[in-house]
Amino acid sequence: MRNLFEIYSEIYSDKSKWRYYSKMNINPFISDYNTKEFITRFIELSGKAQENPLYDNIDKLNSQRIRHIVSTFFLGTYLYFNIKEIKDPIDIVINRFKKQNPNSKIEFSYIWFIICLFHDLGYSIENHDTYKNFDEFINGKVKYFLKERVGVPALYENVYKDYFNYRLKSPNADIRKPDHGICGGIILFNKLNEILIRKQKNKKSEGLSWNPKLVNIYRHASWVILSHNIFFIRKGDIKEQRYRDNNLGDLILEKNEDSKIKLKKHGFLFLFALVDTIDPVKTLGSYENLKKIKCETYSNKIIFELDDNEFKNDYFNKVCDLKKWLIPNIKVENNRLEIKI
Numbered sequence: 001m002r003n004l005f006e007i008y009s010e011i012y013s014d015k016s017k018w019r020y021y022s023k024m025n026i027n028p029f030i031s032d033y034n035t036k037e038f039i040t041r042f043i044e045l046s047g048k049a050q051e052n053p054l055y056d057n058i059d060k061l062n063s064q065r066i067r068h069i070v071s072t073f074f075l076g077t078y079l080y081f082n083i084k085e086i087k088d089p090i091d092i093v094i095n096r097f098k099k100q101n102p103n104s105k106i107e108f109s110y111i112w113f114i115i116c117l118f119h120d121l122g123y124s125i126e127n128h129d130t131y132k133n134f135d136e137f138i139n140g141k142v143k144y145f146l147k148e149r150v151g152v153p154a155l156y157e158n159v160y161k162d163y164f165n166y167r168l169k170s171p172n173a174d175i176r177k178p179d180h181g182i183c184g185g186i187i188l189f190n191k192l193n194e195i196l197i198r199k200q201k202n203k204k205s206e207g208l209s210w211n212p213k214l215v216n217i218y219r220h221a222s223w224v225i226l227s228h229n230i231f232f233i234r235k236g237d238i239k240e241q242r243y244r245d246n247n248l249g250d251l252i253l254e255k256n257e258d259s260k261i262k263l264k265k266h267g268f269l270f271l272f273a274l275v276d277t278i279d280p281v282k283t284l285g286s287y288e289n290l291k292k293i294k295c296e297t298y299s300n301k302i303i304f305e306l307d308d309n310e311f312k313n314d315y316f317n318k319v320c321d322l323k324k325w326l327i328p329n330i331k332v333e334n335n336r337l338e339i340k341i
Helices: 004-013 032-045 053-060 063-082 084-100 108-118 123-128 134-138 155-168 180-202 212-227 240-245 267-278 288-292 309-324
Strands: 293-298 301-306 330-333 336-340
Touching (some): 004 293, 032 053, 063 084, 063 108, 063 267, 063 293, 084 108, 084 212, 108 180, 108 212, 108 267, 123 180, 134 155, 180 212, 212 267, 301 309, 309 330, 309 336
Antiparallel strands (some): 293 301, 301 336, 330 336
């Protein structure tokens, strides 16, 4: 059983699993500077940095948030290549995009980098901007609006505006702010559309493909980002009445109801929701501490072992929150945690 730092290092060494752009040679695990450079360089090589406010927000994130972004990228890559139950439904989506874009190199790393590297770049908006409501947020900012839901359950299409407003009205100061996922998903789709259209008009490929149907990948990734921070609750939760008062009944699960996010239907969202929750960097902080947590996969299971009591309870409790809304089959025994997909 290897520790996560070893696993990440092994994936980094196997460039075929993650390096979509051949000029991408920055090892993010050397230093915090390299971690940030890994994100910025990846986005720059993709041609998605120019006049993109989300790219500009990278410098406004703290080091732990930057490390988390990179950790989700590598942890998700590890699970995709090692758990067939995760890989198979995602490959169905990837193959559909390949057929739509026959002249482009469409693979997991391309879609996954868009989701992971952009997913928290709306935090600057969440932490610094104020709005009265959702309409004020989008006013004058969005030309290409995120419509035609794809890759996520239908309920998100019905609740995300109300959820945005619910947070702004919350008596809890910790969430009384714009949701970074909703902000990020909407702004990302708008900006990637602008870039795509501009590149097509200028006919400057710079070695990159700008097929018009890439917009379908942008839409899928943006819906995943928009949805990732919208929280479900169970019936009987202390927040149930506030959810109902704010038209969020679709986010209230019955006590024994399965998750609304289905792996076979919503593969990328399922994987990202899983990875964003179980990423140890959120709890352990540094890459160095990843050496304290061991991980292995077999069949449809993910196993973690963590002996350090300073981190174990916090980390295991965080992972076990998945039982409330995504994955019911999670077992903890002493220093060992098992997730059954």
